Amino acid sequence: MIEKISGGVCAPLGFRANGVHCGIRKNKLKKDLALIVSDVHCAAAGVYTKNLVKGAPILVTKEHIKDGFAQAVIVNSGNANTCNADGREIAEGMCLLAAEKLCLSAEDVLVASTGVIGQPLSLDPMREGMEELCGGLSRTGSSDAADAIMTTDTYRKEVAVSFRLGGKLCKMGAVAKGVGMICPNMATMLCFITTDAVISAEMLQRALAEDVKSSFNMLSVDRDTSTNDTLCILANGLAGNAPVTQMGADFRTFRRALHTVTVALCRMLAADGEGATKLLECRVRGARRQRDARLVAKAVISSDLLKAAMFGADANWGRVLCAVGYSGAEIDVGKVDVAFRTERGYLPVCKGGAGIPFSEEAAKDILSASEIGIEVDLGEGRYGATAWGCDLTYDYVKINGDYRT
Amino acid sequence: MIEKISGGVCAPLGFRANGVHCGIRKNKLKKDLALIVSDVHCAAAGVYTKNLVKGAPILVTKEHIKDGFAQAVIVNSGNANTCNADGREIAEGMCLLAAEKLCLSAEDVLVASTGVIGQPLSLDPMREGMEELCGGLSRTGSSDAADAIMTTDTYRKEVAVSFRLGGKLCKMGAVAKGVGMICPNMATMLCFITTDAVISAEMLQRALAEDVKSSFNMLSVDRDTSTNDTLCILANGLAGNAPVTQMGADFRTFRRALHTVTVALCRMLAADGEGATKLLECRVRGARRQRDARLVAKAVISSDLLKAAMFGADANWGRVLCAVGYSGAEIDVGKVDVAFRTERGYLPVCKGGAGIPFSEEAAKDILSASEIGIEVDLGEGRYGATAWGCDLTYDYVKINGDYRT
Numbered sequence: 001m002i003e004k005i006s007g008g009v010c011a012p013l014g015f016r017a018n019g020v021h022c023g024i025r026k027n028k029l030k031k032d033l034a035l036i037v038s039d040v041h042c043a044a045a046g047v048y049t050k051n052l053v054k055g056a057p058i059l060v061t062k063e064h065i066k067d068g069f070a071q072a073v074i075v076n077s078g079n080a081n082t083c084n085a086d087g088r089e090i091a092e093g094m095c096l097l098a099a100e101k102l103c104l105s106a107e108d109v110l111v112a113s114t115g116v117i118g119q120p121l122s123l124d125p126m127r128e129g130m131e132e133l134c135g136g137l138s139r140t141g142s143s144d145a146a147d148a149i150m151t152t153d154t155y156r157k158e159v160a161v162s163f164r165l166g167g168k169l170c171k172m173g174a175v176a177k178g179v180g181m182i183c184p185n186m187a188t189m190l191c192f193i194t195t196d197a198v199i200s201a202e203m204l205q206r207a208l209a210e211d212v213k214s215s216f217n218m219l220s221v222d223r224d225t226s227t228n229d230t231l232c233i234l235a236n237g238l239a240g241n242a243p244v245t246q247m248g249a250d251f252r253t254f255r256r257a258l259h260t261v262t263v264a265l266c267r268m269l270a271a272d273g274e275g276a277t278k279l280l281e282c283r284v285r286g287a288r289r290q291r292d293a294r295l296v297a298k299a300v301i302s303s304d305l306l307k308a309a310m311f312g313a314d315a316n317w318g319r320v321l322c323a324v325g326y327s328g329a330e331i332d333v334g335k336v337d338v339a340f341r342t343e344r345g346y347l348p349v350c351k352g353g354a355g356i357p358f359s360e361e362a363a364k365d366i367l368s369a370s371e372i373g374i375e376v377d378l379g380e381g382r383y384g385a386t387a388w389g390c391d392l393t394y395d396y397v398k399i400n401g402d403y404r405t
Numbered sequence: 406m407i408e409k410i411s412g413g414v415c416a417p418l419g420f421r422a423n424g425v426h427c428g429i430r431k432n433k434l435k436k437d438l439a440l441i442v443s444d445v446h447c448a449a450a451g452v453y454t455k456n457l458v459k460g461a462p463i464l465v466t467k468e469h470i471k472d473g474f475a476q477a478v479i480v481n482s483g484n485a486n487t488c489n490a491d492g493r494e495i496a497e498g499m500c501l502l503a504a505e506k507l508c509l510s511a512e513d514v515l516v517a518s519t520g521v522i523g524q525p526l527s528l529d530p531m532r533e534g535m536e537e538l539c540g541g542l543s544r545t546g547s548s549d550a551a552d553a554i555m556t557t558d559t560y561r562k563e564v565a566v567s568f569r570l571g572g573k574l575c576k577m578g579a580v581a582k583g584v585g586m587i588c589p590n591m592a593t594m595l596c597f598i599t600t601d602a603v604i605s606a607e608m609l610q611r612a613l614a615e616d617v618k619s620s621f622n623m624l625s626v627d628r629d630t631s632t633n634d635t636l637c638i639l640a641n642g643l644a645g646n647a648p649v650t651q652m653g654a655d656f657r658t659f660r661r662a663l664h665t666v667t668v669a670l671c672r673m674l675a676a677d678g679e680g681a682t683k684l685l686e687c688r689v690r691g692a693r694r695q696r697d698a699r700l701v702a703k704a705v706i707s708s709d710l711l712k713a714a715m716f717g718a719d720a721n722w723g724r725v726l727c728a729v730g731y732s733g734a735e736i737d738v739g740k741v742d743v744a745f746r747t748e749r750g751y752l753p754v755c756k757g758g759a760g761i762p763f764s765e766e767a768a769k770d771i772l773s774a775s776e777i778g779i780e781v782d783l784g785e786g787r788y789g790a791t792a793w794g795c796d797l798t799y800d801y802v803k804i805n806g807d808y809r810t
Contacts, residue, residue, distance in 0.1 A: 053730030053738050053758070083726055085759050117723025118760035180710065222709040223628070224724075225731040304627040304709070305585065305805055312806025318522025319629075321488055325458030326630040333458050353458075354490050355523035394799045400710055401717025 002163045002260050008142025011160035011173035012196035013238040014039040017141035019148025022129025024121070025078040031148035033126060035133050036175075036192055037072040037102060042234040044070035044110070045205035047212055049229030055080050056087025057111045058230060060095065064107050068201030070234060071108040073192050074098045075149050077177070079121040081113040082227045086120070093123045101134040112190050112230045114151055114177060146175040149190055152399055153179050154272055159264040163257040165250045168241035170197040172257050176265045180221055180274040180400065191216070191231045191265060197254060198237040199244040207255050208233055215262035218294065218387040220302045221273035222396070233258075270301075270388035271371070275395030278310055281388055282374040288381035292329035299327035300374055301389030310372055311391035315340060315363035317349040320374060335379035342369035352379075407568045407665050413547025416565035416578035417601035418643040419444040422546035424553025427534025429526070430483040436553035438531060440538050441580075441597055442477040442507060447639035449475035449515070450610035452617055454634035460485050461492025462516040463635060465500065469512050473606030475639060476513040478597050479503045480554050482582070484526040486518040487632045491525070498528045506539040517595050517635045519556055519582060551580040554595055557804055558584045559677055564669040568662040570655045573646035575602040577662050581670045585626060585679040585805065596621070596636045596670060602659060603642040604649040612660050613638055620667035623699065623792040625707045626678035627801070638663075675706075675793035676776070680800030683715055686793055687779040693786035697734035704732035705779055706794030715777055716796035720745060720768035722754040725779060740784035747774035757784075 009017050019034040044065050048058050064070060074094050081087050095109040102109075113121065136144075146156035160173035178189025199207075208231065216231065237243075244250045271279035282300040287293035300306060303323040309316040317338050324336060338350035345366040349358055414422050422441045429437040449470050453463050469475060479499050486492050500514040507514075518526065541549075551561035565578035583594020604612075613636065621636065642648075649655045676684035687705040692698035705711060708728040714721040722743050729741060743755035750771040754763055 051727060051730035052736060053726050080723070083723060083755070083759050116721075117727065118755065224708055224710045224727060227723075227727050227730060303629055304801075305629045308802050308805030309807075311802060314807050316521075318485070318488060318632075321458050322456060322522065322629065322632050325456040325632060331457060350488070350523065354488050392802055392805075394802050396709075397713050397716060397797055397799050397802065400713030400797075402714075402719050 002161050002257050005160045005162050007160050007173055008146060008158035009036050009173040009175050009192060009194045010139050010142040012171040012194050014196060014236050015194045016137040016139055017145040018133055018136040018138065019144035020129050020133045020136065023125030024076055031144065032076055032078045033129055033133055034075045034145040034148035035072065035098060035137065036145055036194065037137060038234055038236040040236050040238065041069055041071055042236040043068060043199060043201040043204050044232065044234050045201060045208050046230065046232040047208055049226055051225050051227045053227045055082040055113055055228035056084065057081055057091040057113045058228065059088060060091040061110045061112065061230065064095065064110055069108065070110050071104055072098055072102060073110045073232060075112045075190065076126065077114050077149050077151050079113060079115040079119055080117045080228050081121045083118040084120055090121050090123060094126060097126055097130050101130050110232055112228065114149065114190050114228055117227060142173065142175060149175065149177040151177060152274055153177050157265055157268045159261050161257050161260050163253055165197055165241035165244065165253055168239050170195065170239040170241060172261055174261050174265060176269060178269055179272050189226060189229055189269065193233040193261060195235045196237065196239040197235055197244065198239060198241050199235050199254060203244050203251060204233055204235055207258055211255065211258050211262055215259060215266050218298060218385065219266045219270055220298065220389050221270065223302050266388045270390050273390030274399045275393040276390030277393055278391040279371045280310055280374060280390055281386060282376065283386050284376045284378065285384040286378040286380055287383040290383045292331065293383045293385035295327040295329040296324050296376060296378065297385045297387035299323040300376065301387045304392055307389065307392035310367065311393050313364050313367035315347065315349055315367060320376065321350060324376060331378050332380060337377040337379060339375045340366060341373040341375055342366050342371060344369045407566050407662050410565045410567050412565050412578055413551060413563035414441050414578040414580050414597060414599045415544050415547040417576040417599050419601060419641050420599045421542040421544055422550040423538055423541040423543065424549035425534050425538045425541065428530030429481055436549065437481055437483045438534055438538055439480045439550040439553035440477065440503060440542065441550055441599065442542055443639055443641040445641050445643065446474055446476055447641040448473060448604060448606040448609050449637065449639050450606060450613050451635065451637040452613055454631055456630045456632045458632045460487040460518055460633035461489065462486055462496040462518045463633065464493060465496040466515045466517065466635065469500065469515055474513065475515050476509055477503055477507060478515045478637060480517045480595065481531065482519050482554050482556050484518060484520040484524055485522045485633050486526045488523040489525055495526050495528060499531060502531055502535050506535050515637055519554065519595050519633055522632060547578065547580060554580065554582040556582060557679055558582050562670055562673045564666050566662050566665050568658055570602055570646035570649065570658055573644050575600065575644040575646060577666055579666050579670060581674060583674055584677050594631060594634055594674065598638040598666060600640045601642065601644040602640055602649065603644060603646050604640045604659060608649050608656060609638055609640055612663055616660065616663050616667055620664060620671050623703060623790065624671045624675055625703065625794050626675065628707050671793045675795050678795030679804045680798040681795030682798055683796040684776045685715055685779060685795055686791060687781065688791050689781045689783065690789040691783040691785055692788040695788045697736065698788045698790035700732040700734040701729050701781060701783065702790040702792035704728040705781065706792045709797050712794065712797035715772065716798050718769050718772035720752065720754055720772060725781065726755060729781060736783050737785060742782040742784060744780045745771060746778040746780055747771050747776060749774045
């Protein structure tokens with residue numbers, strides 16, 4: 001039984017967090033530096049962007065996580081520390097600053113940065129803010145950390161769940177950010193997950209790698225794979241369950257808990273996509289292969305034309321079919337059914353690849369909901385997939401027309 | 406020596422054209438039916454969308470062109486005749502209507518449709534308009550045909566060139582449409598090319614297939630591959646040159662003339678992209694492989710984030726580098742140089758994968774031009790490529806938020 005609980009990354013035993021404004025950003029009301037720390041050493045795993053242009057923090061985090069252990073994560077917003085000549089040195093410096101204050105080895109600190117690419121990042125404000133950041137670490141600090149990693153996000157992304165492994169109560173929590181440059185490939189924007197479950201680094205990595213295929217990799221705001229995508233998980237083992245070191249019932253439960261957390265975040269991230277007014281969820285079924293189901297779902301929620309139509313509450317299902325057709329999936333067009341489903345009603349629009357009559361008035365009403373389900377049945381097999389996106393709006397253009405200045 | 410001339414599809418000897426309003430569209434001021442006819446039988450070739458959802462006219466055109474010959478093209482706008490149960494019958498009917506009036510075999514008439522997907526198309530208005538359409542065919546009718554195939558285009562796309570094959574003066578002309586749902590794959594939106602050169606159907610097909618790799622396939626407005634992309638060429642042989650039936654100097658000249666026509670159309674189509682205010686041209690050089698150069702150029706002009714930044718005249722080169730990184734090309738990030746070039750000036754922004762200082766004020770001025778060159782040097786090899794796109798604007802969202810109603 002997996003239950004949603006409060007507390008974010010601090011919900012699991014033994015984790016503290018904090019977020020402060022240290023001065024990387026000019027706006028003093030916006031926090032820009034976050035820290036998440038476990039009381040004890042953690043098994044750790046991560047997945048990262050596949051963009052060949054990688055933020056310097058990713059290179060450092062990969063090195064620090066190589067041994068399968070970590071104990072803290074330091075994250076700044078306002079600057080991606082990417083495409084800078086001294087990027088690696090700065091990222092190492094961030095780990096060192098946190099490690100000194102926390103009496104940890106710098107190799108046990110992971111690091112991430114998000115913001116503008118190609119502008120120098122100075123350690124000075126972080127050095128000055130470290131006292132406040134570490135001094136304010138608390139068991140209720142998840143929201144502060146979530147606030148500090150936000151860029152153009154309009155609300156913080158936090159989630160936590162409880163579950164049981166062999167009778168022991170375990171918890172898992174997460175914070176995430178990211179509303180633009182989102183089309184994760186093997187990972188996502190920034191997301192940090194904590195758990196007090198006892199699980200080996202190997203199984204943790206396996207769980208993450210499997211999970212992203214049906215969570216973050218099925219999410220797109222603008223098909224732009226970021227240079228800084230980072231998803232890390234820390235498991236400190238304080239729940240005291242029998243260690244999860246192999247496949248089996250406990251691993252499956254852990255996977256389910258993880259999936260509950262990641263899907264909740266995907267929905268939050270898509271709904272808060274830059275300029276978005278609507279969450280789009282494309283649910284595909286009837287595919288002959290898993291791959292086909294995923295290709296179709298991702299293509300539909302990625303289509304700028306469909307995204308603009310959803311913004312305008314226009315039931316232009318031809319754009320759904322068009323995206324199905326160019327998705328790369330092997331499908332029989334003559335078997336495709338399409339329907340829209342929202343809290344305001346259900347609207348079948350296409351049967352066997354051809355249009356069916358519907359009331360434009362009813363369609364406008366149904367599509368005026370803030371969350372739109374696009375249901376595609378390929379009519380050929382037993383595989384399905386779900387993908388998350390958002391509508392394309394004037395505000396997306398506005399936000400990205402002048403992001404840096 | 407290839408020279409631009411006037412006359413569009415009627416520039417070559419022996420071609421007549423016309424465009425009328427027959428009533429497919431409600432707006433009586435907008436022409437919706439076009440016809441292009443040669444006085445004599447033509448060698449013919451075509452390339453089409455790779456979208457699995459294909460407009461019914463494409464299936465009919467493919468059949469009619471199979472023998473390598475054709476003599477006329479009939480095209481309607483306002484309805485794509487796609488995803489309709491009777492689509493094929495209607496497309497055949499359009500060919501038959503034109504063939505009867507022109508005393509041709511229906512198998513020598515090609516057909517194309519563009520507009521909304523999934524709404525029934527009636528032959529009635531076309532039957533009624535056929536008298537006016539055929540009666541008005543003229544040697545100066547290219548512009549009328551170009552007007553009649555437009556959808557959300559804001560201006561007509563016509564081009565023509567003259568060139569010499571073995572001393573004989575030859576001409577080539579074209580009309581095209583398409584400003585949204587544009588990311589051609591093996592072909593493009595709608596484009597009809599005429600020439601009076603003598604060339605075999607085989608060499609014509611070869612020329613087309615080679616050309617689109619560096620012309621229409623390097624064009625994107627919104628990464629949405631249309632269901633109705635069709636590019637056909639008719640060669641009626643009236644120029645009387647020695648037949649082009651194999652590789653050699655004449656074929657190369659023909660290819661150059663064709664490329665002049667297609668690139669001119671690509672630039673027009675991109676500049677008139679839905680809602681666009683700026684033409685983007687990404688010129689890549691220094692790639693180790695042809696494939697890499699094309700992947701990079703296409704990724705850069707396709708990025709919504711970069712497109713929005715260009716709309717805002719924001720020199721956010723990090724987004725160029727980000728797109729280079731996820732393009733799929735094998736590159737060394739540390740060797741990438743990026744610069745913006747417009748009629749207002751030249752602005753290098755990135756050297757060896759890292760930012761270089763520049764004046765934001767000068768950048769704003771340079772990027773306020775209506776045509777922006779984005780120059781990417783991968784610094785590794787001798788291959789290059791060019792791709793065309795446009796900025797992403799409020800109007801793209803507006804146009805596509807409610808396209809059907």
